[in-house]
Amino acid sequence: MAYRKRVGMLGAVALAAAGLGLSASAVWATEGYVQNGDGARQKALAGAGVADSTDATSISLNPAGLVNAPDNELDTSMSFFAPYRYVEGAAGAGVVPDGRVDSKDNLFFIPNMAWSKKVNLPFADVVGFSVYGGGGNETKFPAVTPAGSYCQNSNPSGVFCTGTAGGSLQQMLISLAVAKTIAPGVSVGIAPILARQTLEIKGMGAFAYDSNHNAASIDTAHVSDQGTDVVWGGGARAGIEAQVAPHVRLGIAASTRIWSQKFDNYRGLLAGQGEADIPPILQAGVAVDVSRDLTLMADYRRIWFSTVSAIGNPATNQALLGSDNGPGFGYADVNALQLGAEYRAAPGLTLRGGYAYNNNPISSPNVMFDIIGPATVQQHLTAGAEMKVMKGMDFEIAGMYAPWNKVSGTELSSTHGVTVGLEEFEVTAGIKYQLGQ
Numbered sequence: 001m002a003y004r005k006r007v008g009m010l011g012a013v014a015l016a017a018a019g020l021g022l023s024a025s026a027v028w029a030t031e032g033y034v035q036n037g038d039g040a041r042q043k044a045l046a047g048a049g050v051a052d053s054t055d056a057t058s059i060s061l062n063p064a065g066l067v068n069a070p071d072n073e074l075d076t077s078m079s080f081f082a083p084y085r086y087v088e089g090a091a092g093a094g095v096v097p098d099g100r101v102d103s104k105d106n107l108f109f110i111p112n113m114a115w116s117k118k119v120n121l122p123f124a125d126v127v128g129f130s131v132y133g134g135g136g137n138e139t140k141f142p143a144v145t146p147a148g149s150y151c152q153n154s155n156p157s158g159v160f161c162t163g164t165a166g167g168s169l170q171q172m173l174i175s176l177a178v179a180k181t182i183a184p185g186v187s188v189g190i191a192p193i194l195a196r197q198t199l200e201i202k203g204m205g206a207f208a209y210d211s212n213h214n215a216a217s218i219d220t221a222h223v224s225d226q227g228t229d230v231v232w233g234g235g236a237r238a239g240i241e242a243q244v245a246p247h248v249r250l251g252i253a254a255s256t257r258i259w260s261q262k263f264d265n266y267r268g269l270l271a272g273q274g275e276a277d278i279p280p281i282l283q284a285g286v287a288v289d290v291s292r293d294l295t296l297m298a299d300y301r302r303i304w305f306s307t308v309s310a311i312g313n314p315a316t317n318q319a320l321l322g323s324d325n326g327p328g329f330g331y332a333d334v335n336a337l338q339l340g341a342e343y344r345a346a347p348g349l350t351l352r353g354g355y356a357y358n359n360n361p362i363s364s365p366n367v368m369f370d371i372i373g374p375a376t377v378q379q380h381l382t383a384g385a386e387m388k389v390m391k392g393m394d395f396e397i398a399g400m401y402a403p404w405n406k407v408s409g410t411e412l413s414s415t416h417g418v419t420v421g422l423e424e425f426e427v428t429a430g431i432k433y434q435l436g437q
Contacts, residue, residue: 030424031358032334033135033375034281034303037061039112040077040396040430044384045340046354048297051241051251052287052342055432056114059130059177061283062239062253063189066126066179070434071118077396077430079110085139085422087159087371094416096371097144101159103166103372104140112430116177124178125187134171134195134258134278137373141165158203159371165203167372168228171278172196175237185243195233195258197276201225201266207321208268217321219268226265231276233260247289254282257307271310271326279304279311285338297340305331305361315366315412330366334358348388352398356380360407367409367418374420377402384428392437400426 030036036047039057053065056075085103089096116128143158159165174196179189204224210216217223239253258278267274285299306312313328320326336358343351360378362370370376384398406421 030135030375030377031301031336031356032303032305032331032361033137033373034334035133035135036336036338036356036380038130038132039075039114040384040398040428041352041386043079043400043426043428044352044354044382044396044398045297045342046338046356046380046382046400047301047336048285048299048338048340048354048356049287050239050253050283050285050299051249052295052297053241053251056116056128056130057112057132058189059114059116059128059175059191060132060173060237062241062251063128063177063179063191063237064187064239064241064251064253066116066128066177066189067181067187067241069116069126069128072435073116074433074435075112075114075430076433077112077428079112079426079428081108081110082106082425083108083422084424085374086420087141087374088419088421090417090419092416094414094418095161095411096368096416096418097157097159101141101144104142105138108138124180126177126179126189128177128179128191130173130175130177130191132173132175134173135169138168138170139166139372141372160203160206162203162206165372167199167201169197169199186240187242188238188240190236190238192236193234193255193258195235195260195278196230197233197260197263198228198230199263199266199276200228201269204269215320217268218273218323218326222264222266222268222274223321224266224269229263229265231261231263233258233277235259235278249287250285251287252282252284254280256280257304268322270322271313271328272324273322275308275310277308279306279308293344295342297338297342299338299340301334301336301338301358303334303336306333315369327369329369330363331361332359332363334361350386352382352384352386354380354382356382360405362407362420364407364409367407367420368411370407370420371418374407374422376405376407376420376422377424378405379403386432389431392434394432396428396430396432398426398428400424400428 058065114130143163177191208220235256235258237255262274340354402424
């Protein structure tokens with residue numbers, strides 16, 4: 001079977017994984033492609049804490065928790081993220097090269113900022129503002145062809161016989177927030193969200209047609225190499241936190257689907273004519289003060305990837321790329337368990353640790369789609385600390401390790417074996433300022 005026919009209409013969607021963010025600014029520490037925490041505290045707790053917010057970063061987790069943040073606090077942090085992702089083809093002729101190919105560029109920087117201020121308004125006790133990441137991807141597979149590849153004699157060669165293949169999606173979420181105590185020990189909050197996403201896809205031009213030069217897309221001119229596309233969208237996050245016993249708190253927060261403009265430059269690739277919506281997310285949890293110095297947290301999180309056709313449509317859909325029922329990534333909805341512990345070891349020193357586990361949204365039938373965005377990790381091991389530097393200033397640090405996890409399957413319309421894998425490391429450093437002190 002000729003190369004284009006083999007990968008043709010369906011194989012092009014592989015790079016859409018990068019476009020829709022089967023991770024983020026290079027596969028962030030993720031559950032599916034959504035970050036499991038924002039800011040140094042959340043990252044040190046493996047994303048837990050929906051019932052135990054204590055700082056301004058609660059805007060992105062549970063806005064109701066803003067009532068617990070110090071007055072006039074500014075949180076800033078920078079994450080240094082290192083994902084290692086690869087694709088490996090089994091021995092024998094296939095589109096995917098025989099042997100392992102690693103993506104280049106393995107270090108990325110993710111900033112985070114949040115601010116909160118206590119006020120005395122009829123509708124709010126606290127207001128806040130935050131800028132943080134949502135999800136995305138950035139990969140670059142080089143134009144190399146190990147022995148045995150189907151495109152061994154083609155020029156250029158590469159993972160898809162199209163030279164260097166890669167894509168970049170970045171999501172930035174901008175949010176205002178208000179929170180209010182509505183009863184003793186009970187607070188509510190809401191945070192409207194403005195989302196900015198950018199997408200660039202390269203090296204996918206060969207997938208616009210099949211081997212007979214029949215169109216494999218609804219728009220063959222907008223499959224690949226169309227520069228950087230910028231879209232905007234909006235939604236909201238809201239939550240409640242309640243103390244149900246002297247040392248027990250419950251919290252629940254959810255974000256709506258973030259409705260977005262479509263990636264018009266890549267409407268011939270992404271299902272739904274370039275659909276770029278961000279799926280809804282729910283998180284619920286409990287926090288227990290085991291002692292004066294120790295708090296334990298347990299959260300459940302669900303991400304509805306299946307509600308967005310470009311993400312949830314099965315890879316086996318027999319339709320043109322870009323159509324409403326076109327091939328997607330077959331992502332299953334993600335369920336995650338997040339556990340965190342915070343120990344106030346001494347005045348001015350807090351220690352943190354966490355563990356998170358989520359089901360893998362990627363299944364074997366869809367593995368070829370996820371070559372360029374292999375969001376396969378399922379476990380996150382985290383630790384961190386907060387230390388007072390001086391009056392009005394604290395330093396925070398967090399570390400994360402997500403062990404190797406891989407998924408194996410076969411190429412579309414072929415029995416040639418394909419495996420994708422991912423391992424992640426991250427270090428986050430941050431400063432908390434008490435403004436006016």
